[in-house]
Amino acid sequence: MTDMEIEALMLSLRIALVAVGGALPFAVLIAWVLARTHFPGRVLLDGLVHLPLVLPPVVMGYLLLVSLGTKAPVGGWLLDTFGIRLVFSWTGAALAAAIVSFPFQVRAIRLAMEAIDPGLDAAARTLGAGPIDRFCSITLPLALPGIIAGAITAFAASLGEFGAIITFVSNIPGETRTLPLAIYTAIQSPGGEAAAARLAGLAILLALAGLILSEMAARRVRSISGS
Amino acid sequence: MNLDIDIRHDLGGFRLDTAFAVDEPGITALFGPSGAGKSTIIAAIAGLITPDGGHVRLDGETLFDSAAGTNVPTQKRQIGYVFQDSRLFPHLDVRSNLLFGARRAGSRRPAIGFDALIDLLGIGHLLRRKPLHLSGGERQRVALGRAVLFAPRLLLLDEPFAALDQPRRHEIMGMLEQLRDVANIPMVHVSHALDEVTRLADHMVVLDQGKVAASDDIYAVTSRIDLFPLTGRFEAGSVLPGNVAEHDRDHHLTAVTIAGGHLWVPQIDRPVGAPVRVRVRARDVMLATALPTGLSANNVISGTIAAIRRDEGAYLDVQIACATDRLVARITHRSLARLELAEGQPVHAVIKSVTVERDGAGRSGHTGAHNQTRAAT
Incomplete structure (x- = not known):
């Protein structure tokens, strides 16, 4: 494997990790809102969260570009105020990956939370536990299998994201050229077949490792949560 | 304990409109058929539901008042709750479940310590287990312990024994009696099982389709023949307070003094003078106009x-005043006519069978005597 290929692998892992880790708290919060509360705008929020699932990733990337580009209102403000530039940087790639994989996280966590007996929450109330206390001591631990499953699915989706990333942050070696982009580049260049094959094999290994890891985690959590 | 309740709530099919007050410690039973609104009432006491209107006051503190807009959140009410389905936290072991409320009780301390409690409940060997690996009876004992360790001002029990088999039920009822005496926690116990109520309760609230049909001490309520359609036609009978008078060990019998005389019952393992509670079912009482002789019955x-309540069908209920006690006899219309029975007439009640509640003297009005006799033995 060449340095460039290892670089692509490490970059992919870093972007996926930041994307999932950064989105996780928001995913837990929104999953809880969707699972346990009722307010008029709930359907709208539900639709908005799931939009990246049905939207072509290229459209997602385009929307990010027109809103977060350096000349765009939000992007310009971020650059002027905090000196943050998301376009053409790996952080931008992480943001794109986070948004595209967000529905996977929310969906898994929400299902896990909806499966928790609401009676347990009532029991905790009769034992003196306030809302935040109940969320931390009952809801979160019981939803942990769903949180882990959601995180792993989202991690895999982030690793494989292509359209949104290439549209928003382009294909810059060492900065935004993740594994799928590197495979695409190798196929496009003459004599790159061997590199493409190696990278594709790597992607398959990563996917298998992710599956095994998620199964192990699910088993361990099941034994802890006693369900 | 002083509990003052006035709850109006729409339950879809019918309207709950319940008001009662209890001004004594011990166990208050909310008794009535399924769907009478019993569970809704204690859910409102705990704040798990918000009634359409009314108020809930405990020891002078207003927990809920629709007119004043007061509604103290459940977690601030300091009221324990044992659910029918135990609701143990599945991800915590028994010890952590038990300590869940204790860790959130603030400065309150339960009247019984952790070790003494798990000893009383017999759950010491389960502490490291997850709820999934407990039997139904074990789960309810842990749930009871969890609520007690929260050191509540009031403990609500929502048919906690309903899902258990008979031996398990009696076992936990015994533990509840000990807890009542040791930890001194006032309780409100929802039940549709008359044997539970007559054994445990000091005060009894009878509910009928969302309304209070009676609210008084257990002895008064159980001897009211107008309530018999609600307190169970077949099982109905009066509950009487008494004391162990003497033991006849040769014949394995014990005499229990009640206000109107004494009853011989199968030997009970309590010292002379100990308070006991006896239950005499109406169908186990015969009436005689002259003192009968040559009977196998001892009592x-x-x-x-005092009163006669005519019923449809073959039977009617006759309430007999024996000093301060009220006995009830269920006899046929034909017997009434044949003996020409009427109110005010002296009669002799022949009692075929007596149920002795193991340790059910209760506290209402007998606390002093209870303690004295205990101290004397």
Whole structure:
């Protein structure tokens, strides 16, 4: 494997990790809102969260570009105020990956939370536990299998994201050229077949490792949560 | 304990409109058929539901008042709750479940310590287990312990024994009696099982389709013949307070003094003077106009007819005043006519069978005597 290929692998892992880790708290919060509360705008929020699932990733990337580009209102403000530039940087790639994989996280966590007996929450109330206390001591631990499953699915989706990333942050070696982009580049260049094959094999290994890891985690959590 | 309740709530099919007050410690039973609104009432006491209107006051503190807009959140009410389905936290072991409320009780301390409690409940060997690996009876004992360790001002029990088999039920009822005496926690116990109520309760609230049909001490409520359609036609009978008078060990019998005389019952393992509670079912009482002789029954109590309640069908209920006790006899219309029974007439009640509640003297009005006799033995 060449340095460039290892670089692509490490970059992919870093972007996926930041994307999932950064989105996780928001995913837990929104999953809880969707699972346990009722307010008029709930359907709208539900639709908005799931939009990246049905939207072509290229459209997602385009929307990010027109809103977060350096000349765009939000992007310009971020650059002027905090000196943050998301376009053409790996952080931008992480943001794109986070948004595209967000529905996977929310969906898994929400299902896990909806499966928790609401009676347990009532029991905790009769034992003196306030809302935040109940969320931390009952809801979160019981939803942990769903949180882990959601995180792993989202991690895999982030690793494989292509359209949104290439549209928003382009294909810059060492900065935004993740594994799928590197495979695409190798196929496009003459004599790159061997590199493409190696990278594709790597992607398959990563996917298998992710599956095994998620199964192990699910088993361990099941034994802890006693369900 | 002082509990003052006035709850109006729409339950879809019918309207709950319940008001009662209890001003004594011990166990209050909310008794009534399924769907009478019992569970809704204690859910409102705990704040798990918000009634459409009314108020809930405990020891002078207003927990809910629709007019004043007061609604103290459940977690601030300091009221324990044992659910029918135990609701143990599945991800915590028994010890952590038990300590969940204790860790959130603030400065309150339960009247019984952790070790003494798990000893009383017999759950010491389960502490490291997850709820999934407990039997139904074990789960309810842990749930009871969890609520007690929260050191609540009031403990609500929502048919906690309903899902258990008979031996398990009696076992936990015994533990509840000990807890009542040791930890001194006032309780409100929802039940549709008359044997639970007559054994445990000091005060009894009878509910009928969302309304309070009666609210009084257990002895008064169980001897009211107008309530018999609600307190169980077949099982209905009066509960009487008494004391162990003497033991006849040769014949394995014990005499229990009640206000109107004494009853011989199968030997009970309590010292002379100990308070006991006996239950005499109406169908186990015969009436005689003259003192009968040549009977196999040991127990004849004399009194006067206080009330007669005619019923449809073959039977009617006769309430007999025997000193301060009220006995009830279920006899046929034909017997009434044949003996020409009428209110005010002296009669002799022949009692065929007596149920002795193991340790059910209760506290209402007998606390002093209870303690004295205990101290004397």
